[in-house]
Amino acid sequence: MHKMSGNDQKIRRREQILAVISQHGFITVGELAGRFFISEPTVRRELASLEAEGVIRRSHGGASPVSNGLRQPIAFRKTSCLVQKRKIGQAAAELVCDGDIIFIDTSTTALMTVEHLRSRYGVIVVTNSLAVMEMIAEMHLPADRISCRCTGGELNGESFGLVGSTAEQYVSGIRFDKFFFSTPCVSETGRISDFSERETYLRRTVLGNTRESVFLFDAEKLGKEAVYTVSELRRMTYIVTDAPLDQTVVGTGQCIQV
DSSP: OOOOOOOHHHHHHHHHHHHHHHHSSEEEHHHHHHHHHHHHHHHHHHHHHHHTTTSSSEEETTTOOOOOSSSHHHHHHHHHTTHHHHHHHHHHHHHOOOEEHHHHHHOHHHHTGGGGOTOSSSSSEEEHHHHHHHHHHHHHOTTTEEEEOOOOOOOETTTTTTESSHHHHHHTTTTEEEEEESSEETTTTOOEEOOOHHHHHHHHHHHTTTEEEEEOOGGGGBBBBOEEEEEEEEGGGGEEEEOOOOOOHHSEEEEEOH
8 A cells, every 4th residue: 555655644634624624614723633633733833824825714723714605715725635636637637649729727626737748749728727827837838848828808816717708709719629627516426517607608618619528526526516517527528536436427438547
């Protein structure tokens, strides 16, 4: 059995602390120390770090999540299930071929594919994600390796993404080779859903203009439902996940387990 490194253990503990805070809404330092068998000073250091990143708020000897709505803020999602998301992103990046025109959405799971595209040539990335654009810019690759196009549109503060009619019109005029995306919720029957109406409209438009669809999600999202239906697992070309899935839910698509 593979033994987790000290860094992986810290990341896993951090994810678990975030999950508990999200689930309870508010939890005390003492409760966290008892749950994770660590000292209260260690808990306070973890909480101070998380508060500095803007994902929790410390108050009255405990902590609560920072969120303005049903969907977790992007800083919270970027640290949640990080180990799994990195593995999923790396596996998904293997599907990208030289010369592909791909769309990457605002999900933090799809963002994890970007760092694994360094060896590709002639790839055009179209995105509505400010985080994707920033990561590609920081890679400092020549344009003949990876170039990036922005959809334009109105800023969605929760996802750090661009949405609305401008973004939808832009993607409707492009034929994509592959669409890499994720959502917060996947039901047991394979319904893919999201809390954002405008993000959903944009994803549906891209799905109608792509040759292959690549849906990425970690096991934490399975069994959850949101208001707006994006698509269904059985309609996906590829599904990249660490969740166990029944073939009747996957349909004819290829499931890549990590």
